[in-house]
Structures are given as C-alpha cells and as structure tokens.
Amino acid sequence: MENFETSAIRTQTERSQFDEHSTPLYLTSSFIFQDAEDMRASFAEEKPKNLYSRFSNPNVTEFTEKIAKMEGAEAGYAFATGMAAIYSTFAALLNAGDHIVSCQSVFGSTHTLFTKYFPKWNIETTYFKAEDAENVEQYIKPHTKILYLETPTNPAIEILDLEFFGKIAKKHNLIFIVDNCFATPYLQQPIKYGADVVVHSATKLIDGQGRVLGGIAVGKEDLIREIYLFARNTGPALSPFNAWVLSKSLETLAIRVEKHCENALKVAEFLENHPNVELVKYPFLKSHPSYEVAKKQMKLGGNIVAFEIKGGIEGGRSFLDKIQMCSLSANLGDTRTIVTHPASTTHSKLSDEERNEVGITAGLVRCSVGLEDVDDIIADLKQALD
Numbered sequence: 001m002e003n004f005e006t007s008a009i010r011t012q013t014e015r016s017q018f019d020e021h022s023t024p025l026y027l028t029s030s031f032i033f034q035d036a037e038d039m040r041a042s043f044a045e046e047k048p049k050n051l052y053s054r055f056s057n058p059n060v061t062e063f064t065e066k067i068a069k070m071e072g073a074e075a076g077y078a079f080a081t082g083m084a085a086i087y088s089t090f091a092a093l094l095n096a097g098d099h100i101v102s103c104q105s106v107f108g109s110t111h112t113l114f115t116k117y118f119p120k121w122n123i124e125t126t127y128f129k130a131e132d133a134e135n136v137e138q139y140i141k142p143h144t145k146i147l148y149l150e151t152p153t154n155p156a157i158e159i160l161d162l163e164f165f166g167k168i169a170k171k172h173n174l175i176f177i178v179d180n181c182f183a184t185p186y187l188q189q190p191i192k193y194g195a196d197v198v199v200h201s202a203t204k205l206i207d208g209q210g211r212v213l214g215g216i217a218v219g220k221e222d223l224i225r226e227i228y229l230f231a232r233n234t235g236p237a238l239s240p241f242n243a244w245v246l247s248k249s250l251e252t253l254a255i256r257v258e259k260h261c262e263n264a265l266k267v268a269e270f271l272e273n274h275p276n277v278e279l280v281k282y283p284f285l286k287s288h289p290s291y292e293v294a295k296k297q298m299k300l301g302g303n304i305v306a307f308e309i310k311g312g313i314e315g316g317r318s319f320l321d322k323i324q325m326c327s328l329s330a331n332l333g334d335t336r337t338i339v340t341h342p343a344s345t346t347h348s349k350l351s352d353e354e355r356n357e358v359g360i361t362a363g364l365v366r367c368s369v370g371l372e373d374v375d376d377i378i379a380d381l382k383q384a385l386d
Contacts, residue, residue, distance in 0.1 A: 004186065007069040008250045013058045025244050026058045055232050059243040066250050067206075068218045070185035071198050076218035077228045078243060082181060082201020083109050084236035085215030089199055090118070090146070092230035093175055093223065098145040100125040101136065103160055105153035105359040107179070108346060127357075130158035131289075136165070140172050147172075150179040151188075151297075155342055155366040156359030157281040157306040159290035162297050166194020175223065181205075181333075186257045187299045196220050197227075204333030205303065207249050208256050212242040256335075256371065260303035263377065264369035268305045270378045276315075276385045278363070279308040304332065305367045309385070312362035316341035319365060322384035325376060332368035337377050340366050 002010070013023050031050045033039035042049040050056050064076040079085040090100075090113065102114065104127035114125035126139045130153065140147075147169045151160040162178065169176035177197045178190035184205045190198050200206060202214035215238070217227055231237065238246075261284075268282035280287070283294035284301030294301065309315040319341065320328055326337040330346065340346065342360045355361070369377060 004070060005254045008066060008253055011066045011069060013062045023062060026240050029053050053240060054235055054237045057240045059240040060238050063243040063247040064216065066247060067185065067216050071218050072189050072191045073218035074221040075224040076216055077224055077231055078238040079215035079236045080238055081213045082203055082215035085199045085217045086110055087113060088231050088236055089177060089197055089217045089227055092227040094123050094145060096122040097143055098123050099141050099143045100146045100148055101139045101144055102127055102148040103150060103153060104129050104357065105156040105158050106150055107154045130160060133160060136168060145175060146177055147174045148177045152182045152283055152302055152304065154182060155306055157304060159283050159294045161293045162190050162193035170194055182302050182304055183298060184253060184257055186254050187302060188297055197223055202246050205257060207246055208333060208335060210331055210334040212245045214238050214242050214246050259371055260369060261300035263374045264303045264305055265301060266374045267367065267369050267377060271307045274385055276310050277307050278310055281306040303369045305369060307365055308361055309363040309365055313343050315363050316365060317344050319384050323380060325380040334368065335371045337370035337372060338368040342366065
C-alpha cells in the first residue's frame, strides 16, 4: 500500500482523451456497448465494465477504491447514506433466525433497525455494555452471526478494544463489523484487528464540510460481493456527483483530521477544568476510562468531545440557548463546530431509563469540534457555560 496521503490523492480513474488532471464528473445513468458480444460478456461479468450507475459508475468506483486502500480492504461498495450502508450490510449478510451481538451505545437509527425492524424478520439483537466488554462471550448464542461495534461510540464516546473483539469474532466464527465513522480510516483501521467489514457515514468527517450525504462498506471480497448484489437489486446507490465531492474530500482528509483532533484535545482540556462541567469524555484525555486502548488503536483522539453539564436537561437547554458562534445542528464532522444536547432533542422521546441504557445522561452535550481558531471555539463554549 502507498502511504495514506498519497493513496488519497493519487487514486484516480483513468484519464479520458482530454488528458484532464482532475477527475471529471460522469453524470450518466447508463453506458453503451460496442456490439451484442460486448453487451453479453459485460452482463455475464466476464469483463469489468460499467453497465448502469445503480450498479457502478467511474466516480463512485474512484471513491470506493480510495476508501478500500485507506482501510486495507479487499473491496467495497458505496451508498447514498451511512444508514443505507449499515442497513444493506446487515440485510445482505443476515437470514431469518440469525442473532446479532452489539455494543449498547450505537447510533440512534442503528438502534431502531435492531429493535423495531429486524425483529419483523425474526432477527434478534443482544446488547452488551462497554464496561462489561470482557464478558461479551456470554451473549453469543449458537445462531449468532454478527458481532457489531462502534468505536468511538456515538454519542457516549466509549472506546472498545478492536484487537480483543477481533479475536472473539474469530474464535466463534462471527462476521465482525465495525462502524468506523468517528475515527475515519486516517485514525484507525479496524481490518488490522480482524474486522471483516467496515462501514462509514461519509457524510461526516469524510466529506468534512457538511455538503453531501454518502456511505460506504469495505472489507472481505466475498462479503462485499453479497452486499453489492443486495444493493444492486434494492437501489441505495451513491450518486456520481456526491461520489466526486467525497473523493475530492479524501485528498485533504489527513490534514483536516489532524487539525480537528488538535482543536478537540484543547477543547476537552478546557472543559475538564470548567466548574460547570461534571465530566468530560475524550479518547486522548488521560481521564478517559479506555485511554490506553485508544492510544493503542487510534492515531489521535478524533473530533468529538462529550461532556456533562451541571443542571441536567435544563442546564443543557440553557447552554444551547447561550451559544453564539457554534452551530446547533444534527450533523457532525463539519469544518464548523457543532453542539447538540441529545436528551432534549434527538433522544427526547426516550424515557430516562432508555436514555441511560444508551449512555445519554440528562446533561450530556456532544461537541463536534471544527476547524475554526480554537481560541474562538473555547471562548464561545466558555461564555455559554459561565
């Protein structure tokens, strides 16, 4: 593998007759064939060729190949959104009667898949808590097929030991799937630790500028083949335009994420010393319970800082009302710093007990630290906390 930054910049589609330096947009729904034999051989997959942009497209292929190289994966398939990637991966690899073992702190929509939709097809999920990770084997059943993790988790910023879970998955012959969205392939490559499939919402740090939606799954060729066949027939394809934007974004991923992490660590250190903050969770703070694991498997700590404000739900609402520069938004991984208070917004319909189950306490704030001058970010947080 070339060095990370070189792969991100130099993996490109073949140049056209115009000798362009930057990859052009291939805004076409379909592709033509030279004759009957060309068409037959292409549909029989005897030759690599784009048939239809729901299946493949040069812009989408370029983006997919870049992520696969960055993650050290054999193959990949790109989707319209991160949730399309997650749903399609599970739907392609699971059968009725199968069982999933998952960390409890997962993205809200993933939780909804596990608890509302998959049971309709007789697929059940058992959650384990991050602090109970060493006992995960007790949740594995004869019909368990998938071991699923986020690390860092959303929004509790828990760190799970990829090496440990990779060994468990191998021992029990499970498909090991990791949502690597918060870390990006720049900070962490789960495949090194035994992951079979890695999924991303490319909408977040991979785009990094809050412009387009996208998702991707990369991993073992035989598993990706199943995911591709499912997606080819169900249609959650990434648009060529969004793929073109995301492929361009990858050219600056390393340099952007370095700066995000530098800013986030300074923000976390500031918050840890503020009298109105009870608790701060950031992977590269020594106070994080899994600091040593984070240092082992991540290059830097990421751009998400979670902290507990004194005053519960009202404290959280008051903080949001006082924010001036930072954005109040549901997105993350943007150039602009974003703050959210899950208990009064995204998770407000859950009971206190349900919120606590997924690591969302009343005063929890998730801060996606952006690329503004860090002194300005801290000044805004300070005046809202004071």
